[in-house]
Amino acid sequence: MKSRIVLKFFGAFAALILIIVFVLSFSVSLRLHEHFEQRITAELRSNAVLVGDILQTDLIEGRFEEIRRKTRRLADKLDLRITVVESQGRVLGDSEKEQSLMGNHSDRLEVIKAIENGFGQSTRFSDTLGLNMKYVAVRVDDGDRILGVVRFALPLSRVQLEIRIIYRVVMFGAIAAVIIALIAAYFVSRSITLPIRQMRETAQQIAKGEFGRRVRIKSKDELGELAESLNTMADELQQKMENLRRLDRMRTDFVANVSHELKTPLTLIKGYIETLEDRAMDDKKAVIKFISIIKEHADRLGHIVDDLLSLSELELSDDSVHKSEFDLKKLIDEVSLGFGHALAEKKQNLTLSTQGDDFSIQADRNKIEQVFANLIDNAIKYTKESGRIDISLCEQDQAVCVTVQDNGIGIPKEHRDRVFERFYRVDKARSRELGGTGLGLSIVKHIVLAHNGKITIESELNKGTKISVTLPKE
Ligand SMILES: Nc1ncnc2c1ncn2[C@@H]1O[C@H](COP(=O)(O)OP(=O)(O)OP(=O)(O)O)[C@@H](O)[C@H]1O
Ligand SMILES: [Mg+2]
Structure with missing residues (x-):
């Protein structure tokens, strides 16, 4: 299992190598064999010619001894057998045997050929x-006369x-x-299969x-590309898992x-009612005082439930936005006017400046009103007395932009990205004291996103x- 692919590659390589080497060495041996035989023949031939030269005068003069x-x-000297035969086949001399005991050699193939063509061979x-x-x-000649054969x-x-x-x-x-x-x-098959194995292990x-x-x-x-794809896939998977975990945590x-936010006013309401039952009924x-406090907390409960409802409405349906054209x-201006009392109480100053002249947009009027009511409410709540709130509007090609700026307490860096989460408050106690539940900005964000x-x-x-x-304008 571990190296099946190595075996496959290696087996294929090995078979190929064996076939190539076998064919190559077979043909090389054949060629060498041929070449070597030819060389031996050629060497013997030239030596025989030399010996023929040496014996020529003796043959002419018939000096047989x-x-x-x-x-x-x-x-x-040459370490081989030499036989000298005269043209009729009679042996004149032989290095191995007494020539007188040897028969006529005129029927030997190599002798026949030598007399005919000057050279002959046989095995x-x-x-x-x-x-x-x-x-x-x-053949040894003297002009046209054949003297014999060496x-x-x-x-x-x-x-x-x-x-x-x-061989x-x-x-x-x-x-x-x-x-x-x-x-x-x-090594080649390993270099190919090693990354594959690495990827398999990583994938597992x-x-x-x-x-x-x-x-x-x-x-x-x-292989590099495959590895890159695998890594990209892992990146995406990791990202998705983190998102899922975050969502789960958020849920x-x-x-x-929600339970906590609803429980606090309920506990208080219950406490006041019990006190009333016990002893305050007659006073x-x-x-009157207790009932007004109870009402206040009931209102607060109502607010939270309203906020939760609008959030879930925004989250659940895409068509919760009912657009109409209006001037932003x-x-x-109207929303700011509604905060006149709160601003006066904190001696805060709100200004509105514009850039451009057409601020009409197609949007859900009620929801956009909710957006700016929330932003202005925050700006007032989280800015000290005598602070400033500046709102500016600017017209763009296809959109209108609005900034709400205050010179208040600000938000520490580590909380900045989280204030849009539901129930997220930088300073829980203080925010609750101011009547906040931490749902405002998350509703704002949802509404803005629902409008693209x-x-x-x-x-x-x-x-x-x-x-x-x-x-966007539309
Ligand atoms: N203008 C601001 N200046 C300083 N801090 C702010 C400002 N706006 C929001 N925050 C911080 O962000 C938190 C979340 O704001 P958000 O409007 O969502 O909730 P909230 O104001 O506490 O409650 P709610 O708006 O539901 O009544 C606030 O609790 C506050 O800590
Ligand atoms: Mg708020």
Whole structure:
């Protein structure tokens, strides 16, 4: 299982290498064999010609004793058998055997050919020596007259011995080539399969839930691309998992928050009612006071439930937005007017400036009103007395942008991105004291997004906060 693919690659390489080496060494041996035989023949032939030259005068003058003597001596030196035959086939001299005991040689193939063409050769069993022999014969002439034939003979076993040496060399070469090629093939197949195995292991680890695992392969080929795709997939998976976990956490937090937010006023209401039941019933003044407190908390409960309802309405349906055309500047003017009392109480100053002249948009009037009511409410709540709130409107090509800026307490960096979450408050106690539940900005964000708009926040602690909303005109 572990190296099945290595085996496949390696097997294919090995088979290929063996076939190539076999074919190559077979044809090389064949060629060498041929070449070597030709070389031996050529060498024997030129030596025979030389011997013929040496014996020429003796043959002309018929010095047979001399011929016999020289034949023996030369054969000894050349380490082979020499036979001298006259043109009619009578043996004049032989290095191995007494020539008088040898029969007529005119029927020998190599002798016939030599007399005919000047050169002849044959391989056959020698009756004289009882061995397989290679024969080479050349004709010796004196002008047009044929003097005779000089024949060399070499045991075939000696020729074959030399050829066997060649075979051995070729075989050793082939074995060495096979070994080297197989080692190379092993490393090549490993280099291909190693990244594949690495990727498989990484994929398994990711599947097991180790989403941070990545493949480290830098090659530029298809394997590198595959590794990159795998890493991209892992990135996306990790991102999605984190989002899921975050959502899950938010959901749990949400349920806890809702329960807590609803429980606080309910507990208070219950407490006041019990007090009333126990002893305050008779004191009319106290009854009125308690009832008004109870009403206040009931109102608060109502607010929270309203906020939750509008949030879930925004989240659940896409068609909760009922658009109509209206002037955004007019709307903001009206909303600001509604905060006149709160502003006066904190001696705060609200200004509205514009850039451009057409601020009419197609949007859900009630919801946009809710957006700016929330933003202005926050600006007032989280800014000290005598603070400033500046609202500016600017007209863009396809959109209108509004910024609500205050010089209030600001939001610490680590909380900035989270204030849009449901129930998220920077300072829980203080915000609750001011009547906040932390739902305002999350409703604002939902409404803006439902209108395909954008909302961003800039804030510095103790300097102020600036919230920018961009709404498309249509
Ligand atoms: N202009 C601002 N300056 C400083 N802090 C702000 C400002 N606006 C919002 N915040 C912080 O962000 C938190 C979340 O705001 P959000 O409007 O969602 O809730 P809230 O005002 O506490 O309650 P709610 O708006 O539901 O009555 C606030 O509790 C406050 O800490
Ligand atoms: Mg608010």
